[in-house]
Every structure is written in structure tokens, then in C-alpha cells.
Amino acid sequence: MSWVTVVWSMVAAASLTLAGVHLPVWMRDRTAWPNFYFSMMAVSTALFAFCEVSVLLAQTPEQFAMAVRWAHVPIWLVIVSLVFFVRTYFEAGRPWLGWGVIGLRGISLLLNFTTGQNLNYREITALDRIPFLGDLVAVPIGTPNPSMLVGQLSSIALVVFVADASLTAWRRRQRSAVLTVGVGATFFALAGNLQTMLIFWGIIQAPVTISLFSLGLVLAMAYELSRDVMRASKLVRDLRESEQRMILAVEAAKLGLWVRDFARDEVWASARMRELFGLTPTEPAGFEKLLQRVHVADRDLVRQAMEQANAGDGHYQTEFRTVMPAGRTCWIAAQGRVEFDERHRPVRTRGTCSDVTVRKEAEQEMLHLRQELAHVGRVSVMGQLASALAHEINQPLGAILRNAEAATLLLEAQPPDLDELRAIVEDILGDDQRASAVIDRMRGLLKRRDIEMQPLAVDDIVGDVAALVRPDATARQVKMVVEIADDMPLVLGDRVHLQQVLLNLISNGMDSIDEAGRKARSIVVSAVRNGLQAVEIAVTDSGLGIPPDKLEQVFGSFFTTKPSGMGMGLSISRTLIETHGGRLWAENLEGGGASLRFTLPVALQEPTR
Known part of the structure; x- marks a missing residue:
């Protein structure tokens, strides 16, 4: 076996081996297109090596011409694979220039089968023999085919395309890939093209060794792809380390x-x-x-x-x-x-x-404690209103007593005046209902209970609180005004807890009025629509107002401006309003006084009375 056969067989074997390494990469990951195009180029280089052996060892001009003709098929595959490899690996290169290269090479392949004996020769008249690697190889003597210029032009366009893509990749700092693939492809393409030009145009007599240049390009590309494999391997190790760290963090959390x-x-x-x-x-x-x-x-x-x-x-x-x-x-x-x-x-x-069971249980416990504090707050407020409420209850009880005494006197008359007795009984029933309503409102506020959300009428909530507070307001010479808009929708909330909020706000307002000592002494409770989904209720007083730097601080736990205050009223009120899905805030008024406002969500059901 000659050395030519050995060397070119090694070229083919090396190319097929590299193709066998990288083609499975693409088969496992169909996005790894550079590996696919490299495999196609390596296989094409192996096929061209077999054709080139036939060229070198041809015995007749006809055998030489036929081997050269079929060698242009793997050359076309090599160039097409290289164009797509550069385009996908660098993610650069002008598409029109790449398609131009492929188009020119396709035309040259067509001319290869339609003009002359092949693309390079119109006619090969004889073969000369020159020594090469210890053997005598064929060198053609014949008439060059002018169509060969199309193929050489495609090779020049290929060099321009690779250089353009390499320049773009260099600007993106892909410099290692440019030095390996870009420079390698340019060098081997120029060297191979220069050799064929000199040989086929009859300038020099030398054996055709394009396979060696193609193998050099394949090795350069394989080297760069192997660097990617090494980087991927390192990335896998880093990912495994990151995974272990993540697992450790997840287990700790x-x-x-x-x-x-x-x-x-x-x-x-x-x-x-x-x-x-x-x-x-x-x-x-x-x-x-x-x-x-x-x-x-x-x-x-x-x-x-x-x-x-x-x-x-x-x-x-x-x-x-x-x-x-x-x-x-x-x-x-x-x-x-x-x-x-x-x-x-x-x-x-x-x-x-x-x-989060522990946190939820703590929240439930905290809610229970807040409800207990809220109950204490209601009891405290009722204690402040006790004297005024006692006076309000005393009035119907006194009226009942006087009517009962009058009824006793009428019963002694003969005959008794039944019409007058009926009127007295109706008065007694009315006074009893007045006293009963006061007691029911007090009992409702003093009960311990969880929050029960239900549709409520705003005028009922405000009206009940106003009825409880008005006697104390009268005793303290504070004018109580209720202003509720006509288009009030139902709100969603808990009647007792919302009444407690209003009681806290009104009580604080009257305390502020007492501290101010002003002649204008009034509390205004108003309710208006706040958009389509909320109602805004405000308690406005004519007191001292709130220092600007304390507008938010007053809602903190245990913060109070009153000597005997617990500092929990406004804190509990804000918690209750936020539990209802609303918000509570404070504003100062021009000329003195403050307004505490809160919102409640609109309900869509009939009210519960």
C-alpha cells in the first residue's frame, strides 16, 4: 500500500471519527446546530479525501477527469456546511453574503456536470507523473475550463463571508473563536484555492492536496468545539455545586x-x-x-x-x-x-x-388578644359614658314611675277613666322601650365576640352610636351632628366592632374639644361614597388638632396624649378597620380641629338589622 493511500485514509478516518463524536451531540440536543454542520463538513471532507486519492492515483485521463468531476460534490457540501457553521456558531455574518456563496457554488456544481469534462478542464489530454510521498502521482495536462472562475469566485466570496462574521464576533469579544475558526477557515480556504488555481491553470505542476487543507480546517473547528465541551463540562460541575447549595438552602428553610x-x-x-x-x-x-x-x-x-x-x-x-x-x-x-x-x-x-402553622396560630392568638383589648376598650368607653347613659335611662324610668302613680290614682276613682288609663299604659310602654333600647345597645357593645362580616346600613351603625353618645355630648356641651349622604350603599362589616371604632373616635374628639376649651364645640360624623367599591366615614372635631409629626404616630400601640389614656384606642381601631379591608388615617383641619377618616368595602347583599 502506498503512502498516499495511507495518509488520505487517515484524513478520512480522522474526519469520520470527529463527525461521529459531534453528530450524537446534535441528536441529543437539536439546538446544537454548529455540531451538526461540523459533522456534515467532516463527513464531506472524508468523501473528498476518497475522491482525491482517486485523482492522485488515476491511470488514465478519463479516470482523472471523472474523479475530479465527482470531487466537486463533497467540495460543495464542505462549503455549504462551513457557511452554516460560521453563521450559527458566531451568530454573525451577512445572510445575503452567505447565500451568495452557496448560490455561486451551486452554479459551479451545475457547470461541473454540463461544461467540459469537469469544472476545471475542458479536456484532459494526458497525465504526467511526479514523485510524491514515495509514489508517482498523476498530474494533468489539458485545456482549462473558463467556468472554473465561478468556483474560484465562490471561494473568494467564502473568505469575505468568514472575515465579515469574524469581525463581528471579534467586536463581541468572541476572540478565541475568531482566532481558531475565523483565522483557520480564512487561511485554509485561501491556501486551498491558491493551490487549485496554480495547478488547474497550468502555472505549476503539483499534486492536488486540498484534503489536507480541509483536514486542517476540520481540526481547527473541532478544537474550538472541544473548548465548548470543556466549558459545558465546567458549567455542569458548577450547576451541580449550585444545586447542592440550593438543596442545602431549601432544606435549611x-x-x-x-x-x-x-x-x-x-x-x-x-x-x-x-x-x-x-x-x-x-x-x-x-x-x-x-x-x-x-x-x-x-x-x-x-x-x-x-x-x-x-x-x-x-x-x-x-x-x-x-x-x-x-x-x-x-x-x-x-x-x-x-x-x-x-x-x-x-x-x-x-x-x-x-x-406557616406556627405563625398562623400566633396570629390567631394575637387576634384573640386584640379582641380582648377591644372588649376592654368598649368597657372603658362605656364607663366614660356611664353617667350620661344613667341619666338617659333615668328619664324613661322616672316617667314610668310618674305614670304608674297617676294610674293608681285613676284606678281609685269610681268609675275609673279607661281612656286615660290606656294613654298612661301607652306612655309606660314607650318609656320602657326607650330604656330597653339603651340597655340593648350597651349590652351589645359590652359582649365578647369574634368578627362577623355581614352587610350593614351605614345610617344604622352611625345612628346607634350617636344615640349612645348624644347624652354625654349634651352633658359636655358638645354639639353632635350626623351627615349621611342619600346614596349610601350597604357596607360589609361587623356591627359591634364598627360601632366601637366610632365610639373611640368620637370620644377622642370630645376629649380634644375639652382640652381646647373653645366656644365652638362640635362633633360631625359624616359618610360619603368613595368610588364605586368603598364608603368613607369621617369623625371631625373642633378641638386642638394633632401635631403634624404625630399624625401617624397616634395609631401606634401605647401611644397617648392623655394623662389617663392606655394608648390602645386608635391602634385597636386601625386594626379593626384593616381587618374589614379598609384603612384609617388622620388629617388636620385649617383653623384647628382634626378629622379621622376610615373606609369600608361596599357589600352586595341586603342589610342585617
Whole structure:
């Protein structure tokens, strides 16, 4: 076997080996197009090497001409693969220039089969023999084909395309790739093209060795791709390290992780996630399966949160209860993000869950303590109103006594005046109802109770409080004014707790008036619409007002400006209003006085009286 056969077989074997290494990369990852185009180029280089061996060892002009003709097919594949490789690897290069290269090479391939014996020769008349690698190889003698200029022009265009793409990549600081692929492709393309020009135009007599230049280009590209493989390997190691750190952080935070794949309708759940939902390590964790472990009262809330995330920006955050197989209830805080495709269809949901049972129990305990404080506050306010309320109750009781004495005298008359007795009885019933209403309002405010949200009429809430406070306001010479707009909708709230808020605000206002000592002494309770979904209620006094730097501080716990105050009234009031879904704030008025305002959400049902 000659050395020519050995060397060119090694070129083909090396090319096919490199193709066999990189083609599976593309088959596993169909986005790795540079690996695919490199594999095609390597295979084409191997095919060209076999054709070139036939050229070098040809025995007749006809064999030489036929081998050269078929060698242009793998050359076309090499150039097309190189264009696409540079375009996808650098993500650069003018598309029109790349298509121009492919177009010119396609025309030259057509001319190769339609003009002369091949693209390079019209006719090969004889073969000369020259020594090469210890063997005598064929060198053609014949008439060059002018169509060869099209092929050489495509090679020059290829060099321009590679140089243009390399310049862009250099500006992007892809300098290692430019030095390896860009410079290598330019050098080997120029060297190979120069050799063919000198040989086929009859300037020199030398063997055709384009395969060696192609192999050099293949090796340069393989070297650069191997650098990518090394970088990918390092990235995998870094990702594994990051994964271990993430797992450590997740375990430290006691978070449960889950991923939902919409296409396959599958859910992956971490061990902690399964524990939070009471699932075994091998039990399927479908979305509906997880939803079945959610407390029946919270399922619609969870489903609605997920549907809103799928239809909106993809983010969700909610809290709900889960029921363990043993019957134990846990509170779970969940948040996550939905990934969408280009049509905004949900593809994947990633989320975390954590056990917040301890926090929820603490919140419930805190709410219970606040309710106890609220009850104490109501008792305190009722204590302040006690003398005025006693006076208001004393009036109907005194009237009842006087009517009873009059009725006794009338009964002694013979015959008794029945019409007058009926009138006295009606007066007694009316006075009794007045006293009973006062006592009922006092009992309602003094009861311990949880917050019960229901539709309420604003005029009922304000009217009941005004009836309780008006005797004390009269005793303190404070004018009580109620202004409620005609278009008041129902509000959603708890009657007793909202009355407590009004009592606190009105009581504070009258205390401020007493401290001011002004002649203008008035409290105005007003209610107006605040947009379509809220009602705003304001308690305005003619007192001293609030120092500007204390407008927010007055709502803090244990902050008070009164010597005997607990500092909890406004704090409790703000908590109660925020629990109702509204907000409470304070404003100073021009000329003195302050206005404390709060909002309540509008209800959509009939009032409960």
C-alpha cells in the first residue's frame, strides 16, 4: 500500500471519527446546530479525501477527469456546511453574503456536470507523473475550463463571508473563536484555492492536496468545539455545586419544591413537599391529588389563584390549609411562577410551599388578644359614658314611675277613666322601650365576640352610636351632628366592632374639644361614597388638632396624649378597620380641629338589622 493511500485514509478516518463524536451531540440536543454542520463538513471532507486519492492515483485521463468531476460534490457540501457553521456558531455574518456563496457554488456544481469534462478542464489530454510521498502521482495536462472562475469566485466570496462574521464576533469579544475558526477557515480556504488555481491553470505542476487543507480546517473547528465541551463540562460541575447549595438552602428553610408540566400533566414534588401534603415518597403527586389534600374551604381559593396566574402575569401567592391523613390541619404558604410559550399558553409551573402553622396560630392568638383589648376598650368607653347613659335611662324610668302613680290614682276613682288609663299604659310602654333600647345597645357593645362580616346600613351603625353618645355630648356641651349622604350603599362589616371604632373616635374628639376649651364645640360624623367599591366615614372635631409629626404616630400601640389614656384606642381601631379591608388615617383641619377618616368595602347583599 502506498503512502498516499495511507495518509488520505487517515484524513478520512480522522474526519469520520470527529463527525461521529459531534453528530450524537446534535441528536441529543437539536439546538446544537454548529455540531451538526461540523459533522456534515467532516463527513464531506472524508468523501473528498476518497475522491482525491482517486485523482492522485488515476491511470488514465478519463479516470482523472471523472474523479475530479465527482470531487466537486463533497467540495460543495464542505462549503455549504462551513457557511452554516460560521453563521450559527458566531451568530454573525451577512445572510445575503452567505447565500451568495452557496448560490455561486451551486452554479459551479451545475457547470461541473454540463461544461467540459469537469469544472476545471475542458479536456484532459494526458497525465504526467511526479514523485510524491514515495509514489508517482498523476498530474494533468489539458485545456482549462473558463467556468472554473465561478468556483474560484465562490471561494473568494467564502473568505469575505468568514472575515465579515469574524469581525463581528471579534467586536463581541468572541476572540478565541475568531482566532481558531475565523483565522483557520480564512487561511485554509485561501491556501486551498491558491493551490487549485496554480495547478488547474497550468502555472505549476503539483499534486492536488486540498484534503489536507480541509483536514486542517476540520481540526481547527473541532478544537474550538472541544473548548465548548470543556466549558459545558465546567458549567455542569458548577450547576451541580449550585444545586447542592440550593438543596442545602431549601432544606435549611424547610421549603417544599414542586414543578408542574402541563404538556405531560405531571407534577414533580420534593420530599419536603410530599411531607407537607401527607404523600408517601412513591405516591403519585398530580395537581388534583395535591388539591385534594387542601382543606375543602380553601380549594376554590387555591384553584382561583392558579387560574389567575395562568391567565395573568404568571405569579401567584396564597395561603391555605392542608388536611393530613391523620386529620391534623396545617397552614401552608405557597408562591411561584408560571412559564408560558410564545402564545402565552402555560407550559410549566414552579413553586415553593412552607409550613406557616406556627405563625398562623400566633396570629390567631394575637387576634384573640386584640379582641380582648377591644372588649376592654368598649368597657372603658362605656364607663366614660356611664353617667350620661344613667341619666338617659333615668328619664324613661322616672316617667314610668310618674305614670304608674297617676294610674293608681285613676284606678281609685269610681268609675275609673279607661281612656286615660290606656294613654298612661301607652306612655309606660314607650318609656320602657326607650330604656330597653339603651340597655340593648350597651349590652351589645359590652359582649365578647369574634368578627362577623355581614352587610350593614351605614345610617344604622352611625345612628346607634350617636344615640349612645348624644347624652354625654349634651352633658359636655358638645354639639353632635350626623351627615349621611342619600346614596349610601350597604357596607360589609361587623356591627359591634364598627360601632366601637366610632365610639373611640368620637370620644377622642370630645376629649380634644375639652382640652381646647373653645366656644365652638362640635362633633360631625359624616359618610360619603368613595368610588364605586368603598364608603368613607369621617369623625371631625373642633378641638386642638394633632401635631403634624404625630399624625401617624397616634395609631401606634401605647401611644397617648392623655394623662389617663392606655394608648390602645386608635391602634385597636386601625386594626379593626384593616381587618374589614379598609384603612384609617388622620388629617388636620385649617383653623384647628382634626378629622379621622376610615373606609369600608361596599357589600352586595341586603342589610342585617
